[in-house]
Amino acid sequence: MLSRVNHKNFVNLIGYCEEDEPFNRMMIFEYAPNGTLFKQLHVKETEHLNWSARIRIIMGIAYSLQDMHHHLNPLVAHSNLNSHNIFLVDDYAAKITEISFLPQDSSKLKSSGDNESVHSTLPPLADVETNVYCFGILLLEIISGKLQYSEEQGSLEKLAAEYLNDKCSITYLIDPILKSFKKNELDLICKIIQECIQPDSRQRSTMKDITSKLREVIAISPDQATPRLSPLWWAELEILSVEIIEISFLPQDSSKSKSSSDNDISYLIDPTLKSFKNNELDLICEIIQECIQPDPRQRPTMKDITSKLREVIAISLDQATPRLSPLWWAELEILFVEAT
Structure with missing residues (x-):
């Protein structure tokens, strides 16, 4: 439905x-x-x-x-x-x-x-x-x-x-x-x-x-x-536009592709980025290809994906979690009220 x-x-x-x-x-x-x-x-x-x-x-x-x-x-x-x-x-x-x-x-x-x-x-x-x-x-x-x-x-x-x-x-x-x-x-x-x-x-x-x-x-x-334009429209649009980006990663005939050079992947990078790390980009592209396999049985688990990311990207679990919010005291007070 x-x-x-x-x-x-x-x-x-x-x-x-x-x-x-x-x-x-x-x-x-x-x-x-x-x-x-x-x-x-x-x-x-x-x-x-x-x-x-x-x-x-x-x-x-x-x-x-x-x-x-x-x-x-x-x-x-x-x-x-x-x-x-x-x-x-x-x-x-x-x-x-x-x-x-x-x-x-x-x-x-x-x-x-x-x-x-x-x-x-x-x-x-x-x-x-x-x-x-x-x-x-x-x-x-x-x-x-x-x-x-x-x-x-x-x-x-x-x-x-x-x-x-x-x-x-x-x-x-x-x-x-x-x-x-x-x-x-x-x-x-x-x-x-x-x-x-x-x-x-x-x-x-x-x-x-x-x-x-x-x-x-x-x-x-x-x-x-109908709903007016959401403040999060850009996030929703980005999620929905993944389908468009996926096409760029699908196997292509070498005669039809722009170039056989591995460096061509850089054309997908957001032009507003002043720099990026090639090794991290290569890994992410590899993972994207694994994730969007048509056969779901060939897709990796999130455990495998996270393990691969950790091999190249030096960001620990603690570093990826939110730092203490400036409003932590207000959040604590709200939780305390609910508990009481």
Whole structure:
């Protein structure tokens, strides 16, 4: 699924690790400094989301789901859409993530969260109708700031049912920390929630219809809902551009290459570097070739790579670790507070 969805409100997979000895599986996603939507809504210590930020998050999620349901062939349904799987980047734009590897089996799919998985009334299968239902529940969670389930209130959808049909009391659903909200946007969202959580899946709206209705009242375009340029864009670009650099290291026909001279590798060096060590460059190029072998069984382990690097590069483990930060006392105080 990750390889098929290409939307600016869907998280980017930067890379992965698949080692057998020792067994290790790792996926590397783009950095989302503001954590999950769940954290921003329910953890008191985090910065509170105002109404405008919440509306922008809603639109980002809607645009991404519309793309998954209507622009991909075959369509893609999210297997577990909830606030734990919505990440927020530095400007609080929404990024949907999908990291579930569970079989698409109704007996095995569960909602995330301890209490939520036990008490959830969400339909079990991952399909577009279920995604619409989950989107409705997400809207409830976003505007109310309430958990999908708690022992005190029960399930959020049951609590909301008491208010959704009574426009006079609808404001009681609003998160009390919100200083203001737009009544016309709230009315529209409540109407869409009712359409999304219909017990009969055939009566639920499609994400295309939902997005269209949202656009009639909420003036946030797809471009405005997507993340602005990240301060770390240069790092992400450098990581993604490795694919381009790899081509330079692939075996070439001697008749097509610029030169058979070993010194030609220097043309890859960053021109802003005033100097470099040839022996270290030669080693790094050799390691790059070993790392990007098409057959993963021929690639060295990180243990072997580190050993080779140490043979030429005189930087010990202690020398590579960060020196004591000028803010070490503040970090220590934070850790102390957590411990107490």
